[in-house]
Every structure is written in C-alpha cells, then in structure tokens.
Amino acid sequence: MGAGVAAERPARGRSDRERRSRNRRLLGGAAALAGLAALVVVPAAYGQFLPQRLSDYLIFSLPALAVGLIAGHARLINVGVGATFGFSAYTVAILTQHGVLNPFVLMAASIGAGIVVSGLFAVYAVVATGLEYLLLTLLTTSAFFSLPLLFKGFAGGENGLRVNGAVDVSFGLDPLTGNGFYWLLCGVTAFWCALSWYLLTSRMGRVMVAIGRNPERASAMGYSVRGYRVGVTLYSGAIAASAGWLYALAHAFVFEDLLGLPDSVNFVLYSLIGGVDYILGPLMGAAGLRYLGEYLGQHTAQSQFYVGIALLVVVYLLPAGVIGGVRRLWELMRRSRHEKADQVLRAGRRDRRLPAGRRVRFGRRR
Amino acid sequence: MLELVDLHAFYGRSHIVQGVSMRVAAGDGVGLVGHNGVGKTTTLRSIMADGPRTEGTITFKGADLTGVPTGARVRRGLGMVPDEEAVFPRMSVEENIRIGALLRGAKMADQALDLAYELFPVLAERRAQPAGTLSGGQQKMLALARGLALRPDLVLVDEPSEGLMPINVELISEALRRAVKAGTGVLVVDSSFDLLRTVCDRVCVMQRGLLTGEYPMAGFAGPDQLVATYLGER
C-alpha cells in the first residue's frame, strides 16, 4: 500500500537504549546494596528503639510484598495474605505449646503450614478471577478469623496464645535486646527481595509480567496462565508465612486479629500505596504507613482517616503507588532532555484507544 | 440539515479525521466509503459526540452542535446505529425497540413496534426473546429497526450489512430506502454496492482522514468502479 511508516531506526539509538537500561539497573543495584548496608549498620549503631521499630516494619512489609507480587503480576487482589501470615504465626505458637522448641523445625513447620494455606488461594486463582476471586479470598480470611474461637482449647480463643521457649525458638537471638534478631530480619527480608528480583528479571519473571498484563494473549501463545498464577500464589505464600513465623518469634504472642480481615486489608493498602509494580514499593508502603500510624496514634486517634486520604491520593494521582509516581517524575525529567523525535515516536506508540469494557486493569497503565 | 465544516477528530493524540466537510439534507441518502481505518466510523461518532475529541463545526438544523452532549443531539433528531454491541442483551426484542421510543411517549412506542415488525418480520417472531440470544445478523436488524423506529430526522448507520446474508442485506437496504423516501436523512458507512445503490443518491469517498471525492451513485455501473475510486492512490 505505498510507502509504509516504518522508520529506519539508527543503530546508534538502539545500543543507546540498551546502555541506558543497563546503567539504570547497575544504579538500582548499587542503590539497593547501599540501602541494605545502611539498614544493617545504622540502626545497630544508633541503638535505642530503632532496631525494634524497624523490625516491626520489616516483618509487616513481607506480607505486603507477597500481596504486591500477586497484585502486580497475577493481577489478582488477594486479601487473604493475612490468613497465611496469621496461620503461620499460630503454628509456631501451637507447636511451642506442645513442647516443640527446635528453631529449625518451627521455621519449616510454620512456613510449610502457610504454604498449605496459600494452596487454597492458589485453587481460587485457578477457578476465578476479578471480583469472584476477591470475594473468595475475603470469605476465607473471615472464616480463618473465627478459627481460634472455634478451637479454643487448642488455639487459645479470644485470649490468644503465648509462644513458649524464650530465646531458644529464635536461634538464641533475643528480639528485645541486642541486634542479632534484627539482623536475622534484615537477612530474611533481603533474601526474599533479592530472590524476587532475580526471578522477576529472569525469563520466567518476564513471562509472568506478560501474563499479568494480557492473560488471553499469553495463553494463546502457549503459556500456562494457571500454572503461573499458582506459582506466584505459592511463592508469595511462602513470603507471608515466613513473616508470620518471624512475628511469632518477635512478639512471643499471637492472637486472632492477625488472621482477620483488617490486617489483611492493611497489607493490600501497604503494597498499593507503595506501588505494586516494584519490589521495594510494598516495603516502603508498609514502613511509611506504619510509621504514619504510630506518629498519628501519639497525636490523634485518626489513623484510619489518614490512611483513607493517602489511598485517595494514590488512586487519583499516583495509581502506580508512591514509587511509581517518583519513577514517573524521574522519567519526565529525563525525557525533557531528549530530542523531540524520540518523544513523538514513543507517544504515538503509547496512544491506543482504551477499549470500553469490563477488564480489570491495575496499577501502571500501558 | 447536517453540515460539517472542516471537522477534525482525535483519539488522544491520534489525528484520525483531518478536515472533513460535507452536507446531508433532508431526504438525502449519502454513502461514506473507503478503506478500513480511514476514519469513517470516527466521523460518525464525532457527529454524535460519542468519543472522539473534535475541532471544527458541526451544524444540525441550523444550530451549532459544539458542546451539546450526545443525549441532547438525539433529542434534536439525530440518531446513530453503531456497527457492534448495539442491543441491550438482557432485554427482550420488544423492550429494546420500546426504549428508543420512550423519549417520545407511549403511543409513539406502539407505532415504533409496528414499524419495526413490518420492516423485519423476523423480529416479530422473536419479540419476547432476550436480545442477547439473537444471532449477530438479527441483532443488527434489531438495532436498525430501533434506530429507524425513533423516526430521527437524520440517521447515521455504521456498517449495517456487515456479516449479513444477502437476503437480509436486501431487507436492510429496503428499510433504509423507505426511510429516505419518507424524508429521513441517511448517512451510511458500508461496503455493499447493492445497499449503497438502493439507498444512496451519492457517495463520499474517504481516504486517510480526508474526503477525496463525491460522486453520484448512478455513475457507477458496478462495485469495481466504486472501489477503484479509493484504491490505487498514493
């Protein structure tokens, strides 16, 4: 049909983009390492209550990361991560009540129990999507909330359950004194972040991102969408379960609220406000919102109100979360330095009419 | 009755319609032809304020339509029959037709039903069936019947014959011809030569967002000649 529109892309431009991307990743990696180093060294040196506060943030950021991975890459909102988290914590407590004090056994058992629970959510991910999936996770989490009340003798009912065994269960590390336990937390968190980053940037990870963005097309290309969804659910279940294990060790006490909806919803909020498309997003979201809650808790009793406002801000202005917003700002600033042609080319490709329809889209819009 | 002066239409930053000017008078049957993607549907949707951002002037019955929302344009006498997803799937055929006439009152609704069933007997057979269970062709007939039953002053029809069997194309063409003879203006986007020949006095050819020609329909002896007007150009 006559002259097409395929412009000759200069060879120079292509390697330029590759170089930029590699630079960005090196920069990101360096920043992450620096951040990790700071995280490990600074609070320990500073002492006081900082390691304990950060321990709290770290523990609660892991289930947020779990939710973020599912939401960002499987495009499903799983409200039930809290059930996994709480169930693992309860497993630790119940086992210690029956004399099991070996830290390795407790770790394996609680994480295993959590993965079993997330198996249930994996089933949901296979049979449902969208609102029905959300409802299934909502109901399940609500049901889990009632479990300790039902099995009062076993699980302590409304009074909660203590974790016996003092510091033996946590490899001899005391959560309340010294920095050992804090470093354990740093280690676990760094492990999950690094593993997740590695998986996501691998070929499998990029396939998952593609599946998340357009499941029909990925399925037509032969990828097992259900398989990947199950995989993501179980993997993030492991993350949430390890957080539950750590929580039990840190607080030596578990109670039914850990299993309930409000905590679960909080995890979803942490990851959304931080930004589900990035690994550090949920971590920042958890730390930020928990800090906000503590700060506001001292001055007012209005934390829910501010969380609501924060959520509205994200919804209207920063749909990709705070990190997404920062990144977009960064890209905007960088783009103004490039030539107009590049801009127009990208703009033309990005402008597609959005189909009017019922597809649930999430986070960053492409 | 309808006048477009230098109409431009955009989806986001895509410049689809790039300066179209045309006129449709009462009782005119005008066809709009061209390749896929040149902007024919977008032109129709611009006239109805159904999506694209527009620049330029659209005048209907002497009044400028700038800033007038879709519903108001319909109430002034414009109508559109889109090419897909045009029916209310969970409502019956009869209810679908009635909705169009609700604006004008209950008696209007009965007349509308009579007209619709007369034009397309198959709809009468299935009047109680949910519209979503009709075949694609039957849904198009339902949509057209409903659009015409509203008795607009000008109706825009998008690809009515697409996917239809020849006998149904005849029915649709006949229905549109009757509308034209009754004084309704018809602007139809279609590729069926038979339909265009039955309904239209003239045809506007569109290429890449612009009108490149207007020809009387009688000047074409066959479909090839019509297609030649928008093929083989740069």
Next chain:
Amino acid sequence: MDAIWVAALNGLVVGASLALVAAGLALLFGVLDILNFAQGDFFMLGAYAVWLILGLGLNFWIGLAVGVVAVGVVGGLTLMLLLWPLRHRSHALMLLATLAISLILEQLATNVFGADSKPVAAPVSGRIPIGHTAYPVYYLLVVAAAAVILLGGYLFLRYAKYGIWLRAVAQNHRMAGLLGVPVVRVYALAFVAGSGLAAVAGSLLAPLTSVYPTLGLDINLDAFVVVIAGGLGNFRGAAVIALALGIVESLGSTWIQGEAVRILVFGLVIVLLIVRAQRGRGAVRV
C-alpha cells in the same frame, strides 16, 4: 420448638434488611461494575441518622426519612462525584476509592459520635404471641417494610421510564446514550437509590443492632456474598439469597456455635462459587 420459629423469624428480619443493602449494592454494580465498599457505611449512617433525630426529640419515622434522604442524596451524589473521574480508568481504582471512603467514614463516625454503642428504641412496641413466645411486632414490621420497598423497586425497574432507562444504562451505557437516554441523570439515580437503600436498611435495623461506627462491616461482607453468589446483576436472585442467608445463619446458630455457622456458610458459598466457576468455564478460560 418455639425456638426454631423465633430463630427463623429473626433470620427473616436480618435477611430482609440484608436484601435491601444487597439490592443497593447490585444497583451500583449494575451501572459501574464495581462493588461499593462503602455500602456498609451508608447503612451505618442511616442508623446514626435515626439516633440523632430521636435525640432531638422527634419521631422515629422522621429520622428514617431524614436518614434516607440525607444519606441517599448527599452520600450517593458525593460518591458519584468521587468515582466519576475514575470511571474510564481501571475498576480496581474505583474499588479502592470506595474502600478509602469507607475508612474515612468510619473514622469520622467515631470522631463525631464516639465509638460506644448507642441504643435506639423501636417506634412500635408490643408483641404478638407466636406459639409460646411473644414476638416483637416491630421485627415483623421491618420485614414488611423491606418487602414493600423491594417490590416497589422491582416494579419501578420493570415498568417505570427511569427504571427501564436504568436497566438499559446498566447493560449498555453507550447505546443508551445514543438513544437519547440522559445517562448522567440515570447514573445519579442509581447512586442515590443505591445509597438510600442501604440507609433505609440501617435505619430500620437500628433498634435491633444499636448503633456504632463499625456497624457496616459485617453487613458489607454478607451483602457482597449475596450480590456475587446471587449472580451479578440478578436482582431477584440476590433477594432470595439474602433471605436464605439470614435464615440459615439464624437457624444454624440455635444448634451450632455462632462462629462455626459463619464458617460453614462461608464454606458453602466458596464451594458454590468454585462449582459455578468450573461450570461456566470453557476449555480455554484464562
């Protein structure tokens, strides 16, 4: 034996008000394709309206009317205003916006009214004998009121001009606009009616539940279950399931411990959803 009748009747009362809330939820879902997380909070606000008006020394029914109008109109239109800019973007964003509104409303209610549970006196006292028990007349009144409202709503949707237009907008809002339906006005109607239904349910039930800021949470979850399990967009199915849910839970708790009933019910719904999902899926459903 009497205990069963009483339990069944109680279940009917709860089920009836649940049906009202679910109907409002279904309305909003029909036009926007999202579940309104703040629906339970409108329920709660309706209850507070009654408490407030009673506190001013006025009639219960005035309180109900005020509640419905205030929450329905103000709440509904505010909700619509907040969701309007998001309607072309993802559904998840709208869901989250309603969640945010829910959090804010709960906090505001706690601030303004306090977190304590406030009792509300029923406007009609008196009991009628059912078997050997004396059953409160007001409870039966609630069921009757709910039935009337739901029936009226059904007829409205079926035959009234705006009701037909509402159904049209819910099924194909673009085509509705192309037929001259005033789509924005219809949306506004859906929002006002949806919120108003929740408010009237809250007002009616206030004497039974007392009023506190987190009143909406439980009924929210149940309402979601009703709307989704009843089949999205199926009003009659939702009403039936609401009644069934109320009765089953109420009857169940006479035999089994309260929490176990909830878990059982949830389990049933979960199974139902899974079975339905399996049946509805073809070979290549993603």
